[in-house]
Amino acid sequence: MLILECPYCGVHAEETELHGGGEAHLKRFGPGSSDDDFHDYLFMRENPRGVHLERWRHVNGCGKWFHAARCTQTLEVFATYSAQTTEPPQEVKDKISAKRPGWSWREFKG
Amino acid sequence: MSNAVSVLNGASFSGLVKVADSGLGGMITLRGDHASATLQAVVKSVTGAEVPAIRKITFGAAGAVAWMTPDELLLLVDYAEVDAVVAKLSEALAGEHHLAVNVSDARACFSVEGEAASEVIAKVAPVDLAPGKFVAGDFRRTRFSQIAAAFWLDEAGVYHVVCFRSVGEYMFNLLKTAAHPQSKVGVYA
Numbered sequence: 001m002l003i004l005e006c007p008y009c010g011v012h013a014e015e016t017e018l019h020g021g022g023e024a025h026l027k028r029f030g031p032g033s034s035d036d037d038f039h040d041y042l043f044m045r046e047n048p049r050g051v052h053l054e055r056w057r058h059v060n061g062c063g064k065w066f067h068a069a070r071c072t073q074t075l076e077v078f079a080t081y082s083a084q085t086t087e088p089p090q091e092v093k094d095k096i097s098a099k100r101p102g103w104s105w106r107e108f109k110g
Numbered sequence: 111m112s113n114a115v116s117v118l119n120g121a122s123f124s125g126l127v128k129v130a131d132s133g134l135g136g137m138i139t140l141r142g143d144h145a146s147a148t149l150q151a152v153v154k155s156v157t158g159a160e161v162p163a164i165r166k167i168t169f170g171a172a173g174a175v176a177w178m179t180p181d182e183l184l185l186l187v188d189y190a191e192v193d194a195v196v197a198k199l200s201e202a203l204a205g206e207h208h209l210a211v212n213v214s215d216a217r218a219c220f221s222v223e224g225e226a227a228s229e230v231i232a233k234v235a236p237v238d239l240a241p242g243k244f245v246a247g248d249f250r251r252t253r254f255s256q257i258a259a260a261f262w263l264d265e266a267g268v269y270h271v272v273c274f275r276s277v278g279e280y281m282f283n284l285l286k287t288a289a290h291p292q293s294k295v296g297v298y299a
Contacts, residue, residue: 008180009251010164014236017253060253062179 002070007080009062021055024067025086025106049073051096051103053088056080069096114189117218117278125289127224131282132270136173136192137217138185140199142208152202156195157185167249167262176249176262184260184272189214218278222269222285228298231261231269233288240298255284 002015011017023045029037046052052072057065065083069092070076078099079092088096088108096103097110104110114134122130142149150161158170161183167176173187187195192212199210222230228239234255237244244250249262257280259273273281287293 011250011252016236060258061251064179 002075002077004056004068004070004077004080006058006061006064007066007082008064009058011058011061013058013061017058017060019057019059021057021065024053024055025088025108027086046106048105051078051100051105053105053108055083071100114215117275118282121282123282123286123289125286125291126226126294127222127230127289129230129282129285129289130221130223131278132219132221134189135214135217135219136185136187136189136195136212137214137272138187138192138196138199139178139209139211139213140183140185141181141210142183142203142206143181144183146206148203148206149208152199153183153185155202156198157187162249165249166247168247169264176260178251178260216275218273218275218281220271220273220281220285222271222289223267226289226294227267227269229295230285230288231271232297233295234284235259235261254281257281 003012004018005012026041029041050071050073052070054068054070055065056068066080067083068080069078069088076099078096081089081092093108093110102110116131116133118131120131120133122128144161153161153175157173157175159168159173159175162168162175162177165177167174173185176184178184192214196210196212203210232239235252237250237252244263246263246265249260251260253259254271254273257273257277259271259281261269261271263269271281
């Protein structure tokens with residue numbers, strides 16, 4: 001079972017209290033962007049085996065959105081962090097690097 | 111004026127524990143900055159309670175205040191006083207970013223009382239209620255089986271459960287089932 005600590009209310013919430021929100025740190029390409037950019041924004045998603053950055057919502061709790069860095073292979077959770085960011089904070093990157101040296105995910109690296 | 115009644119009009123059930131509809135209670139959703147001195151002062155003046163710490167509930171002479179989210183509080187006051195309290199909050203917080211709404215009739219409240227109360231709630235909610243893990247004054251929003259709910263424990267060892275009124279009957283039936291006299295597990299005994 002996946003247990004994530006909500007960074008807003010500090011609850012160690014198990015999966016049934018949460019709702020997955022898909023991939024984290026998407027950059028939106030809206031009106032005026034090229035067809036290729038718009039296509040990639042809509043459809044191209046990471047599906048890694050290993051380190052993954054995701055959005056989650058503490059739906060049966062405080063209701064806030066947050067980010068989680070976890071491993072899709074082992075269900076190990078490296079860290080959860082605020083939703084008010086466009087990239088993982090350095091301390092989160094460091095935590096992932098400590099467990100998975102040399103990791104990379106989209107443009108982010110350890 | 112219509113005759114207001116709570117969702118199950120005071121129904122109760124005795125099994126492993128006593129489950130009862132708590133009757134009419136006033137509830138106010140108050141959103142705003144918890145750290146604001148104005149907000150803290152007006153909350154204290156209407157309930158007699160301090161703004162609670164994270165995942166806590168505080169009690170005062172005229173009501174209680176529960177921590178809902180980093181920017182939301184739940185005020186529990188007397189049902190008849192709600193409109194007056196909302197008016198007071200709105201007046202005191204004018205000019206500050208806030209929201210104060212009377213949600214009394216949108217909610218249902220139940221009490222779960224008895225030695226096996228922790229066990230009955232732990233059967234339906236994903237919360238660790240082992241002795242010492244959830245103490246008087248703690249407040250938790252979570253789910254009860256399929257519905258969203260919140261609960262707290264008071265000094266007398268009674269759990270109070272709050273959910274939406276529209277699912278009040280589901281909640282009562284759920285707690286009744288969990289408190290069936292022959293369903294004792296004894297996990298916290």
